[in-house]
Amino acid sequence: MSSVVEPGIVPVRPTPVAARRSVSMGDVARLAGVSAQTVSRVANGAANVDAATREKVLNAMRELGYRPNSAARSLKRGAFHSIGVIVFALSTYGSSRTLDGLAQAASAAGYSLTLMPVEGSNTPDNVNRAFAALAEQAVDGVIIEIEAHRMDEVEIVIPEWMPVVVIASRERSDRPAIDADQATGARLVMEHLFELGHTRIAHVAGPADAYSAIQRELGWHGALEARGLEPAQMVRGDWTPESGYEIGCRLAARPDELPTAIFAANDQMALGLMRALHEHGVDVPSRVSVAGFDDMPESANFWPPLTTIRQDFTGLGVRSVATLLDEMSRPHPRPGFEVVPVELVVRASTARALF
Amino acid sequence: MSSVVEPGIVPVRPTPVAARRSVSMGDVARLAGVSAQTVSRVANGAANVDAATREKVLNAMRELGYRPNSAARSLKRGAFHSIGVIVFALSTYGSSRTLDGLAQAASAAGYSLTLMPVEGSNTPDNVNRAFAALAEQAVDGVIIEIEAHRMDEVEIVIPEWMPVVVIASRERSDRPAIDADQATGARLVMEHLFELGHTRIAHVAGPADAYSAIQRELGWHGALEARGLEPAQMVRGDWTPESGYEIGCRLAARPDELPTAIFAANDQMALGLMRALHEHGVDVPSRVSVAGFDDMPESANFWPPLTTIRQDFTGLGVRSVATLLDEMSRPHPRPGFEVVPVELVVRASTARALF
DNA sequence: TCGAAAAATGTTTACGCAAACATTGCGTGA
DNA sequence: TCACGCAATGTTTGCGTAAACATTTTTCGA
Numbered sequence: 001m002s003s004v005v006e007p008g009i010v011p012v013r014p015t016p017v018a019a020r021r022s023v024s025m026g027d028v029a030r031l032a033g034v035s036a037q038t039v040s041r042v043a044n045g046a047a048n049v050d051a052a053t054r055e056k057v058l059n060a061m062r063e064l065g066y067r068p069n070s071a072a073r074s075l076k077r078g079a080f081h082s083i084g085v086i087v088f089a090l091s092t093y094g095s096s097r098t099l100d101g102l103a104q105a106a107s108a109a110g111y112s113l114t115l116m117p118v119e120g121s122n123t124p125d126n127v128n129r130a131f132a133a134l135a136e137q138a139v140d141g142v143i144i145e146i147e148a149h150r151m152d153e154v155e156i157v158i159p160e161w162m163p164v165v166v167i168a169s170r171e172r173s174d175r176p177a178i179d180a181d182q183a184t185g186a187r188l189v190m191e192h193l194f195e196l197g198h199t200r201i202a203h204v205a206g207p208a209d210a211y212s213a214i215q216r217e218l219g220w221h222g223a224l225e226a227r228g229l230e231p232a233q234m235v236r237g238d239w240t241p242e243s244g245y246e247i248g249c250r251l252a253a254r255p256d257e258l259p260t261a262i263f264a265a266n267d268q269m270a271l272g273l274m275r276a277l278h279e280h281g282v283d284v285p286s287r288v289s290v291a292g293f294d295d296m297p298e299s300a301n302f303w304p305p306l307t308t309i310r311q312d313f314t315g316l317g318v319r320s321v322a323t324l325l326d327e328m329s330r331p332h333p334r335p336g337f338e339v340v341p342v343e344l345v346v347r348a349s350t351a352r353a354l355f
Numbered sequence: 356m357s358s359v360v361e362p363g364i365v366p367v368r369p370t371p372v373a374a375r376r377s378v379s380m381g382d383v384a385r386l387a388g389v390s391a392q393t394v395s396r397v398a399n400g401a402a403n404v405d406a407a408t409r410e411k412v413l414n415a416m417r418e419l420g421y422r423p424n425s426a427a428r429s430l431k432r433g434a435f436h437s438i439g440v441i442v443f444a445l446s447t448y449g450s451s452r453t454l455d456g457l458a459q460a461a462s463a464a465g466y467s468l469t470l471m472p473v474e475g476s477n478t479p480d481n482v483n484r485a486f487a488a489l490a491e492q493a494v495d496g497v498i499i500e501i502e503a504h505r506m507d508e509v510e511i512v513i514p515e516w517m518p519v520v521v522i523a524s525r526e527r528s529d530r531p532a533i534d535a536d537q538a539t540g541a542r543l544v545m546e547h548l549f550e551l552g553h554t555r556i557a558h559v560a561g562p563a564d565a566y567s568a569i570q571r572e573l574g575w576h577g578a579l580e581a582r583g584l585e586p587a588q589m590v591r592g593d594w595t596p597e598s599g600y601e602i603g604c605r606l607a608a609r610p611d612e613l614p615t616a617i618f619a620a621n622d623q624m625a626l627g628l629m630r631a632l633h634e635h636g637v638d639v640p641s642r643v644s645v646a647g648f649d650d651m652p653e654s655a656n657f658w659p660p661l662t663t664i665r666q667d668f669t670g671l672g673v674r675s676v677a678t679l680l681d682e683m684s685r686p687h688p689r690p691g692f693e694v695v696p697v698e699l700v701v702r703a704s705t706a707r708a709l710f
Numbered sequence: 711t712c713g714a715a716a717a718a719t720g721t722t723t724a725c726g727c728a729a730a731c732a733t734t735g736c737g738t739g740a
Numbered sequence: 741t742c743a744c745g746c747a748a749t750g751t752t753t754g755c756g757t758a759a760a761c762a763t764t765t766t767t768c769g770a
Contacts, residue, residue, distance in 0.1 A: 022516070022756095024755090024756055024757085025756065025757065025758095026756080034719075034720085035719065035720045035721075036720095036756085036757080036758095037719075037720065037721080037757095037758075037759095038718085038719060038720080040756095040757065040758055040759095041718095041719090041758090043757095044758080048716095048717060048718060048719090049718075049719085050717085050718060050719085053718080053719080065514070067514075068756085068757080069430070069755085069756050069757075070493045071426050071427075071429035071430040071435065071493055071755085071756080071757095072426075072430050072725090072755070072756035072757045072758090073756080073757060073758085074426035074493070074757095075424070075426040075427050075430050075725050075726065075727090075755090075756080075757075076724085076725055076756080076757045076758050076759080077725090077757085077758075077759095078725080080426065080493075082469070082493075087458075089455065090445075090451050090452070090454055090455035090458065096445050096451035096454075096455075097445070099445055099451075099470075100444065100445035100451075100472075103442075103445065103470050103472040104472060107471070107472050112469050112470065112471060112488070112489075113469065113470040114437070114467050114468065114469050114470075115454075115458050115467065115468040115469075115470060116462070116467060117455075117458040117459060117462050133462075133467070134467075138425045138426055138429070138435075138437075138493055159420070159422075161377070240652065241652060241653050241655065241656035242655070242656070244656070245656055268652065268653060268656075271653055271656045271657075272656045274658070275656045275657075275658055275660070278658055296653075297595065297596060297623065298596055298623060298626055298651075298653055300596065300597070301596035301597070301599070301600055301623075301626045301627045301630045302626075302630075302657075302658075303629070303630055303633055303657075303658045305630070377726095379725090379726055379727085380726065380727065380728095381726080389749075389750090390749065390750045390751075391726090391727080391728090391750095392727095392728075392729095392749075392750065392751080393748085393749060393750080394727095395726095395727065395728055395729095396728090396748095396749090398727095399728080403747060403748060403749090404748075404749085405747090405748060405749085408748080408749080423726090423727080424725085424726050424727075426725085426726080426727095427725070427726035427727045427728090427755090428726080428727060428728080429727095430725090430726080430727075430755050430756065430757090431726080431727045431728050431729080431754085431755055432727085432728075432729095432755090433755080
């Protein structure tokens with residue numbers, strides 16, 4: 001059960017600086033010898049302003065170094081032109097790339113991004129706290145990217161008036177969600193391995209509470225099932241290269257049970273896995289093929305270069321922003337699930353199965 | 356010469372949504388049977404409110420789902436409780452980790468982060484544009500992180516009233532700057548290699564327009580000079596693993612000129628470099644030692660695990676935010692240069708020189 | 711040349727909040 | 741008992757902007 005977040009009780013510390021008073025429209029108007037409204041019109045590019053007047057006002061603006069006050073503007077217009085982003089951590093490759101995509105897309109649409117990191121772990125409580133903080137911030141909508149397997153309506157309370165788009169987590173029926181096509185990605189990897197003649201294919205999965213981890217795992221399992229093959233080992237890591245390394249050591253410790261191919265749920269774990277295999281004298285790919293998921297910039301230069309799934313993080317960002325803008329334009333949420341295509345990148349870490 | 360950015364002429368597109376009118380203090384006050392001012396006092400945690408009254412108001416807030424309007428609050432108080440961040444790209448490991456550190460620190464201090472990506476390349480023009488956009492956004496101060504070698508006063512115009520902290524770029528005398536201790540990092544790597552008996556040490560440098568690239572390069576050169584050693588090859592890459600790979604291929608093509616150790620300016624290039632060496636049958640570290648800079652999460656699982664410099668990105672973020680808050684509290688900028696310590700991490704990619 | 715329409719510009723007002731000042735009511739000590 | 745002080749609460753005001761409406765000036769056809 002999640003605790004109730006008190007509405008707006010947090011005491012805001014007083015501004016330390018003696019607010020350096022800035023230039024207002026009135027100042028510009030006085031200097032230009034016009035009314036404040038005319039200044040406003042010039043500032044907003046209204047058409048019905050005489051060219052000479054506009055020039056006068058622009059000069060006054062320059063002279064005084066006028067900058068529109070976005071707080072006043074937002075107050076008046078009821079919109080902030082800013083998108084809030086709730087992220088769990090930027091430490092993983094995928095999340096920072098996605099954020100980059102979001103930033104580009106938002107900037108192109110004339111919006112800025114307000115970051116709201118989830119503190120500690122991504123428990124519903126902490127996410128709700130981030131939401132509360134963001135609700136009081138100046139945002140017109142929110143994009144949630146917390147890699148959570150479950151985003152249950154009961155646990156994570158989204159204010160109904162707030163336009164929201166969810167990334168990398170589908171389990172909500174009330175809001176639109178977007179994600180890379182995890183299922184297809186996993187299937188592409190498996191089909192590639194099948195074509196190379198592999199039948200004993202293990203899986204190094206991600207944490208059970210990560211949505212994408214579950215999707216990839218299901219993809220692995222489903223592909224085997226569809227061919228009537230017995231699933232080989234399935235071991236769960238935590239996305240880090242270290243967990244991949246440990247799992248690799250454990251697998252290599254029993255050479256007789258070693259599969260001919262391993263599908264790791266991300267590139268980092270694949271990297272650790274390959275190091276473990278190297279250390280144990282298991283050659284990749286001649287003895288064991290390894291495939292990953294993400295296509296980090298490093299993956300092409302792993303040893304050996306890694307076969308993996310390339311995700312279109314920029315596309316994901318663009319689609320998310322577009323969907324959020326659409327959400328903001330309609331009175332009610334339009335739930336749905338949108339998928340961004342992925343691509344198989346074949347490199348040297350996978351090879352034909354020997355036996 | 357940099358173009359002048361027009362003040363606030365960009366037409367702001369009208370809000371598409373029929374602004375969902377939200378609950379104001381007046382609404383709460385009416386329901387609770389008190390004045391709006393009392394609601395304000397409760398919302399801001401003022402002490403002089405009767406317990407019973409406070410409870411009444413809190414109940415009314417909950418019932419109506421009241422959220423403070425931050426635009427009005429900012430307008431009234433002249434502060435936004437938000438920090439702007441100008442980043443060039445989040446695609447590199449260091450920049451996204453630093454951003455993560457900034458986000459944590461800002462959040463802890465009660466500030467949110469407003470992201471302003473620099474579009475295209477990080478030319479002074481584009482940076483100025485980002486600044487102009489940010490100046491109109493609702494921020495109390497700005498942290499600049501654009502990895503620029505030069506941040507000349509003439510080219511990048513920082514509004515004098517705006518509190519600013521610069522990361523990873525020192526060449527300004529008018530604002531405080533913070534960076535990881537690049538020079539010491541480079542020295543630590545070199546001393547480590549010297550201890551292993553290396554004297555022919557090449558350097559794979561970063562792009563000439565990156566401040567940290569220059570610092571590391573100077574560190575490499577200076578350490579050699581201090582020992583009276585002849586610098587071996589110096590080749591410039593662009594931070595990417597691919598550039599490291601290409602350089603590695605070029606180096607390996609002339610085995611007779613091959614140095615006994617290579618210091619790469621970041622881990623990614625070191626990775627590409629090592630792949631090239633593997634492919635050309637040059638063993639790391641027995642034939643050539645390789646060291647990097649950054650300590651990415653992957654580096655411990657490269658093959659071989661990479662000796663490198665660990666940067667304290669979180670510390671960098673914390674220090675930057677603290678310095679910015681300090682800047683915000685004083686009427687005039689306090690220029691200075693602060694350095695965050697780094698740490699040498701010795702792994703398997705470096706070994707005693709054979710000859 | 712006149713008058714109506716259109717264009718340019720000005721005036722009023724309200725957005726939601728909180729500082730500053732004003733008022734009420736209550737308890738305390740002489 | 742009353743005057744005083746102080747805590748609790750109310751009223752007024754203005755932050756900078758832009759919508760709505762009002763007024764002035766210009767344009768142009770008959």
